Amino acid sequence: MTQPDSGGLVVDAEVQRGSFTLEVSLVAAPGQVLGLLGPNGAGKSTLLSAVAGLTPLSAGRIALAGQVFDDADQDIFVEASGRPIGFVFQNYRLFPHMSVADNVAFSPRARGLGKQAGRSAASYWLDRLNLTDLAGRKPSQLSGGQAQRVALARALAGQPTLLLLDEPLSALDAGTRLDVQAELKRHLADFAGPCLLVTHDPIEALVLADQVVVLEGGRIVQEGTPALIARQPGTDYVAKLVGLNLYAGRADGAAVTLSAGGTFVIPDHGQHGDVLVAVRPSAIVVSTQAPRSSSARNTWQAKITGLALLADRVRLDLDGQPPALVDVTPAAVTELSLDPGSQVWLSVKATDLEVYPHNGARAG
């Protein structure tokens, strides 16, 4: 995966922190937004801070457009202040003692522009991000969405060639989030260099990123386009994030023997050996009796272990071979008198089962 790439970011990094090891190789092309998706403690932020120069590598190499930032084998290291980066931190870290305008002018000034030039660079970015009216305010007088825009303006004002965003929307409430997200997407599209975007929100990754890398336990477990990752999750963590049932199994002709128990019959899936099968919770049909005549080829018995009300439907937690999460309408719950402990029949059409090679999803 690590080929030299003109203008791109090439990371082949190992960071040792106590018992935690981050071991990641990735490439981000100019203009590309690479989403780093993963649970807390997966090493996303560590990776970002290694790229920024806030954490040195234990082994490996980081280079941007051919310029080496960090090379542990050759003892080369460029300090954070010497890297042409823009970093938007999770809680923004706006300087509390400076006005919005001074925050935005900080990087141009620190990178050597005079007072006047720094001020005009700041006013350009304040204007671009619709912050001109807030120029005189202190960070403590800003709303969450405004602070996020100031943080982005401050990062962009330094004319970086690499943009790093650490959960840029996580500090916002749900109401402002969508607006800010749409705006952020526009600004990311305008940015010419590569961009790394850390998130644990799959929607954020799906909306903002061109390519997604899934990190778990310090390693890359899957990479691909957001659409592919949403359709063919490679791990239970991703499947849970995107809301799919995921089964590992072995394909032998049309039959897929699942390691969680049970067998799916899926004609013409074209896979052999270790496979993953993904199915939407709403694609599984629940009935109280064994379906006699149905086009669904895959039918099995299961016991309800839990019910949870989601926005407009009820999610059933079912124990069977295999276990499953199934979405039904609240009406169906009453009509079929579904209770914890009830035995039901589940069926799913073969066409609703997405079969793909295990680990093959990395190919993207």
Next chain:
Amino acid sequence: MVTRNVRPAAPSRLTARERARRAAQGGASRSVPAPLLVPALIAILFLLLPLAGLLIRAPWGRLGAALSGADATQALTLSLWTATVSTAIAMIIGVPLAWVLARSSFPGLRLLRALVTLPLVLPPVVGGVALLLAFSRTGFVGRYLDSWFGLTIPFTPLAVVMAETFVAMPFLVITVEGAFRSADQGFEEAAATLGAKRMTVFRRITVPMIAPSLGAGAVLCWARALGEFGATITFAGSFPGQTETMPIAVYYALENDPDAAIALSLVLLLVSVAVLVSLRDRWLRGSPL
């Protein structure tokens, strides 16, 4: 086994005001038990009576005259400018020292921290003796200052400034060091990613963010310098107009001009109250430095 029913205690009076207080703030009675109340009152009297005496004995009518006497004015002027210069010096060299103590690491750092804060607990007169041994004309530093530059420090206003700085600077250093230590370094990281080199980060981020602590440290340092007596009289002597600061003037005036002594004491008391008021948010609320 003898058992006995617990009987309710005799009722006592509970005023409407006390009822309202307990309802609003909760908690039980706030009355102080006698074994605590008596020693507490003795302590209060011990601390406040002498100060009250100062106010009672003050020659209020002739206060202006007492203070405008030549000696008093000279002492006042000398004390104000030496304390201010000492504080400025303490900020110029003490803030970098505080940063080194808080942020760097090298062998012997802990020992160094203990040594530079020693003047906090050292009797000031010992500090004065030490300064004298180092900087007198025969001292191990002073002899070279004398023979190379013709500079004689003891018993000059410069000696006053040095004695005050020696005693007062540690107050600034420990206050500012604590602030450097507890300052959120996330802002400094952010500044680095924006292209700021370490000195720029120090100047534009670190120092402005600890400004309140720097102010408190400077006030403490200034107040300590203003009240300095032991080290000053030992190292700088007490030449009126030259090295006789206010505390020293008070000490000598007590014999031949008690009114001036009291008036000068009142000025120092007023300054102390002002310092306390300016630091009230940090100290009176019980928060650590």
